[in-house]
Amino acid sequence: MDIAENAALVVVDVQKGFEEVDFWGTRNNPAADDNIAALIDAWQSAGRPVVFVRHDSVQAGSPLREGYEGNGFKEYVEQRRGKGGGAELLVTKSVNSAFLGAPDLGAWLRAAGIGQLVLAGIQTNMCVETTARMGGNLGYEVVVPLDATYTFGLEGPFGWRQSADELARASAVSLHGGGFARVVTTEEVLAGG
Template identity: 80%
Template sequence: MDIAENAALVVVDVQKGFDEAEFWGRRNNPGADDNIASLIDVWQASGRPVVFVRHDSVKPESPLRAGYEGNGFKAYVEKRRGKGAGAELFLTKTVNSAFYGTPDLDAWLKAQGVGQFVVAGIQTNMCVETTARMGGNLGYDVVVAYDATYTFDLAGPFGWRRTADEVGQASAVSLHGGGFARVVTTAEVVDAAK
């Protein structure tokens, strides 16, 4: 796998509110936070651009709502912001896709000459997947570091319920099999980026 010298890392919604297990339920990929941290470190050390995305939920009960402690980035992300040798963008959004955030992600990536980006963060099947899908639709070469993402058990229609593992795997299959992104491991990305 090739990772471009100017490939961006898009770190999606790695916020404290996702640690509120009583709200979200059971999650998967217990090593995701360590993997996200390692990707940020590699990107910053290599001078590649990093995008930090924060979800400002408009739902008053959400642990990600603006003004609530859970809205802030997790400590390991916050301490890495502003530390890289490359360009950095901070954007906020109120919907699933980082491409509908402020400032405009697509315009920023184009201004940086970026044609490829790697996505990591939370939740696999929500904001990570939607950002990856839109990136693919916009013509970017999108890579999803699957084990640097996680999600939660989910209930759907007809009484269907899926575990976090099942939901995450379905998202990965849809992205990869549908041609929106290449879904790989963090180790593969790190090895290719060094």
Template identity: 70%
Template structure:
């Protein structure tokens, strides 16, 4: 797989609040290791990295609320911020899509001449999927390494429920089947990025 020399890594909502029991059962315990490996390669090769933080309202009960410790990035992400040789951006948002954050992700990417984005982080079927769909709609070549993210079991309407793994598979099928993104592995991305 080809990863552009200026492909942007978009690291979505890797925040301490997702470690709380509030969310329930998660999948993919390797997610953090794979996210770290991708950040390290991006920073080493001077590619742009975008760190996205979800700021829930301070009045909410969300573990991601502003002023709560869960709003902070997980340590392995915070330790890497500002360490790369390439450009870096912090986007804050209060909705699912990183394209509806501040400052404008789309404006920044276009200003950097970026046409390809690689999306990692939390949650697979929520903010990651929404950002991927919008990125595809906006004309970006979206790469979605499925093992560099995770999600949680979820209950829905009509008494339906889905496990984190079922939701992950549904997201993968929807994104690739709908041509919003290419769903790949971390290994695919690491190999493609190192070959440039």
């Protein structure tokens, strides 16, 4: 796998509020945080661009709402911000796609001549998947190291319920099989960089 010299790592919503198990339920992929940290370290060491995305929820009671402790980045992410030799951007959003936040992610990527994105973060089937789909639709080459993402079980219509693992697999199949993104492992990304 070839990772472009100027590929941007987009770290989606790695926020403290996702640690509130009573709100979210059971997560999958316990190694995701270590993999996200490894990707940030590799990008910063290589002087590649890193985008940190924060979800500022407008829903009352959300652990990700502005002004609440859970809105902040997890400690390992906060400690790494501003430490790299490459360009860095903070995008805030209140919807699922990082392309619909502020400042305008697409404009920043175009201005920098970036055509490849590596997406990691939370939740696999929500903001990571939505950002990947939009990125693919906008013509970016999107890579998603699935083991650098995680999600939670969810109930949908008709009483249907899917576990976090089932949702992550469904996202991976939709993204990869649908041509929105290439779904890989963190190890593959690091080896390709």
